[in-house]
Amino acid sequence: MATGHEHTVKAFDEDIKHLRALISQMGGLAEEAITDAMTALQRNDTALAKEVRAKDKAIDAIESEVEKLAVRVIALRAPMADDLREVVAALKIAAVIERIGDYAKNIAKRVPMVHTPDTGRIEAISLLPAMAQMAGDMVHDVLDAFASRDAEAAIRVSERDNRLDDFYDSIFRTLVTYMVENPRTVSEVAHLLFVAKNIERIGDHATNVAEMVYFAATGQYLADRDTDTAEN
Amino acid sequence: MTSVMTQTDLAETADTSAVPAQPAEHSKMAARGVNVFYGEKQAIRDVSIDVDMENVTAFIGPSGCGKSTFLRTLNRMNDTVASARVEGEITLDGENIYDKSMDVVQLRARVGMVFQKPNPFPKSIYENVAYGPRIHGLARAKGDMDQIVERSLRRAGLWEEVKDRLADSGTALSGGQQQRLCIARAIAVDPEVILMDEPCSALDPIATAKIEELIHELRGRYAIVIVTHNMQQAARVSQRTAFFHLGTLVEYGETDQIFTAPRQERTKDYITGRYG
Numbered sequence: 446m447a448t449g450h451e452h453t454v455k456a457f458d459e460d461i462k463h464l465r466a467l468i469s470q471m472g473g474l475a476e477e478a479i480t481d482a483m484t485a486l487q488r489n490d491t492a493l494a495k496e497v498r499a500k501d502k503a504i505d506a507i508e509s510e511v512e513k514l515a516v517r518v519i520a521l522r523a524p525m526a527d528d529l530r531e532v533v534a535a536l537k538i539a540a541v542i543e544r545i546g547d548y549a550k551n552i553a554k555r556v557p558m559v560h561t562p563d564t565g566r567i568e569a570i571s572l573l574p575a576m577a578q579m580a581g582d583m584v585h586d587v588l589d590a591f592a593s594r595d596a597e598a599a600i601r602v603s604e605r606d607n608r609l610d611d612f613y614d615s616i617f618r619t620l621v622t623y624m625v626e627n628p629r630t631v632s633e634v635a636h637l638l639f640v641a642k643n644i645e646r647i648g649d650h651a652t653n654v655a656e657m658v659y660f661a662a663t664g665q666y667l668a669d670r671d672t673d674t675a676e677n
Numbered sequence: 678m679t680s681v682m683t684q685t686d687l688a689e690t691a692d693t694s695a696v697p698a699q700p701a702e703h704s705k706m707a708a709r710g711v712n713v714f715y716g717e718k719q720a721i722r723d724v725s726i727d728v729d730m731e732n733v734t735a736f737i738g739p740s741g742c743g744k745s746t747f748l749r750t751l752n753r754m755n756d757t758v759a760s761a762r763v764e765g766e767i768t769l770d771g772e773n774i775y776d777k778s779m780d781v782v783q784l785r786a787r788v789g790m791v792f793q794k795p796n797p798f799p800k801s802i803y804e805n806v807a808y809g810p811r812i813h814g815l816a817r818a819k820g821d822m823d824q825i826v827e828r829s830l831r832r833a834g835l836w837e838e839v840k841d842r843l844a845d846s847g848t849a850l851s852g853g854q855q856q857r858l859c860i861a862r863a864i865a866v867d868p869e870v871i872l873m874d875e876p877c878s879a880l881d882p883i884a885t886a887k888i889e890e891l892i893h894e895l896r897g898r899y900a901i902v903i904v905t906h907n908m909q910q911a912a913r914v915s916q917r918t919a920f921f922h923l924g925t926l927v928e929y930g931e932t933d934q935i936f937t938a939p940r941q942e943r944t945k946d947y948i949t950g951r952y953g
Contacts, residue, residue, distance in 0.1 A: 457950065525949050526949050529936075665938070
């Protein structure tokens, strides 16, 4: 809490603490899902891919827990000011992390389709882990920013999204070139294109979270700040 | 809190940026540099604020913060307290209400007040409303008075409930009805400003909702200032909110800004329930 003061009603503090714990737990699972999905993809580890898909249910379950708790806090505590912003942000962030989990699950689902017996190893796979790492770091850092109420850290995460987009564009071109040169692998590499797109979307979602963290911490909308900066 | 912060600290951190040095053109009432003393004790320190017709203004703050005291300076109710002394300037339509030439009885007709506990006169419903207009000579004929009574009761949202029993005693009504009767009584003399000092604190939620709806309907016709301990109520009924603490005006701004993103740490601590 920015002030460090506790609520007169201690149970309110407990609720807020619980809400934050759920978000960080959920974020941890989503990061792990991204890493595991990429490992499974690189190593053609179908067992690990299956595990990623199974674990996504845990993320969904926490999302629903966050939703119930946030609704309860709004109904029972009537939060105001930074408390209200925190609860609203938690509600929205949980929905975004759930989406990030879905993207990781989708990547895991494509593992068997990328590795088919007749094509052998697709060299282009080696391009993707660095991009996934970049997106995973954005998710990690933006949730750290949420935990520490750090608006500036949130801005820095959102600024990284451009680099991820550039990375995606370059991978897209490389994969298309690869398909042209190796027509036998078109169907497998097409799946890699979707994987790259999924990673790019994860970055977009991390940016959305950054905007919510900024709002929760400052009470201002990041979009308004950008406009103000442009005008000055 | 008192042990932590000195009054000097408080004055330095007060955010009165919303209040210009001169009364804004649209403001109905304007206070500038108001200090209130009860004997030696200073209850209000250097408060400046504008109140207008378009917005309902809510005063919030912990008990003893001076919000009710300040509200009472707006129609000189503090005059009735022998030890009370008011410094600074308070104007109604640009006219200083503490000027010697100001007729206090007229002032209180123009700036009406509704109190925490409904206080109807022990007279009929009709007489409760007719009393003010009669002493102010607002009705020439009996028919005029009937009209004033009906119009006031309608505006107060009470007409349908009492039209068949206007001769019944005002004190026989329910608490919520009594409070609306008091509002009708305040309205009857055609005031310009209505001050409400915790008007719902003695009422149940349904009666409270009716008063809040009424405040909403009266907005624009009268400048309304409401003191409330219920922050949800301030958020619901007002467009501007002033937060008082230890006799100073800490922050005054748009209600939605105060409740979503207050500028002052003390405002935030108070509205989020972190005081104490």
